[in-house]
Amino acid sequence: MQLFKSAVGRKILMAITGQLMVLFVIVHLLGNSSIFIGPNGINAYAEHLHSLGPLVWVFRLAMLAFVLVHAIYGIQVSIENSTANSAKYAINTKLKRNFASENMIWTGVLLIIFIIGHISHFTLRITPDVAAFAGQVPGNVFGMVTTSFSNGIIAFVYVVAMLVLCLHLFHGIQSFFQTMGWNSDKSLPVISQVGRVLAVVFLVGYSSIPLFILAGIIK
């Protein structure tokens, strides 16, 4: 089918999978924020998620499919783009593009590395900082997160990853609406601004947890 091969079709698939992942990012942030309620909040939330049983696996496989479709087409399209634009100008003048829009492939690659690390860390619990929590499903999530983020280096890496996510979505959210054709010349600037604000909200929201733990506010 041409949808899977053409210049526009592949971008539509990337846009849809990308946006489904943004929905996940929103829900995940709301879930994480239950840590501010205290141990009972996030532990009860984790308990509730795990009680969904096979649905958890349906969800995980769907997310894996979204990541794969988004990443494979992203890499393919980026390679084609650099072939199409092999000779560069001596003077590089930027009119509208910005650091975020130009580095989507690299922020994307970094995010995949982060996702693998993040799952090994808090889901599989194979990293030494959370060794005490390995094998408990889901167990004391509050204890695991606070123990882990009390380490400044782990907290720092996490915040940097959230900065990368923010950069990716700084361009990505408005890009979704353009690729789906769900905008006009009047709505595009508004959608761009809302998308950028949302990207910053994710950065602040996600980063607040390790920072609050480091500051000793959550303990």
Place this chain on the structure above:
Amino acid sequence: MSDHKTMTLTLNVWRQKGPNDPGKFETYTAKGITEHHSFLEMIDVVNEDLIKSGKEPIVFDHDCREGICGMCSQVINGVPHGGQERTTVCQLHMRKFKDGDTIFIEPWRATAFPIIKDLVVDRSAYDTIIQAGGYTSCHTGGVPDGNALLIPKPDADYAMDAAECIGCGACAAACPNSSAMLFTSAKVAQLAALPQGKPEAAKRVTAMVDAMKECGFGNCSNHYECQAACPKGINVKFIAKLNREYLKAQFK
């Protein structure tokens, strides 16, 4: 004697003998330039000096020099057409520059636009895209009655805004992915907005998008450099329109 003050400029111009020549920048001095010279006239002055001194003049594309034909194609200091809003190189005047300025002049750079010589590139890839679907198949015959085919004014205006494209190639030249989406979308949107274009809308959009890829243009990643560089100010809303038309075509 003219009372105009003249400028002296340093030009770094891309010189390339032919498609297979690696090419390089050459530096020239443009003397006796007034603020009333257009950019192309400034190069004409430099070329006359080059010819007098027995050197080969700078080869560049131009035709109407009125800003409507879309032939001129130079990247000036990294911006196609030089960066003055809605202005082609031929309508860019030297009053935009200062005495002593150094200017870089390069050809469009995109794999799908191979360089023929110096600043001249082969833009027939755009013709290939148009041939793939940028037309309406209509039966010829008697002249239709006036107003037999009613087109609402907003639709006509929308189509005219898209039809302003002069096919110069600045959009693909400005695009970091060398994508031809703005050009392609302008034609798709123009024809999709009009009753004459609607019957073939689905076939047109898929064929033109495929032709774009086959010509070697990249994929749009929504940087919007194209709109900023476009001498006719073609809006990226037409790219969104193309995307909508493309999605619609999947259900035909």
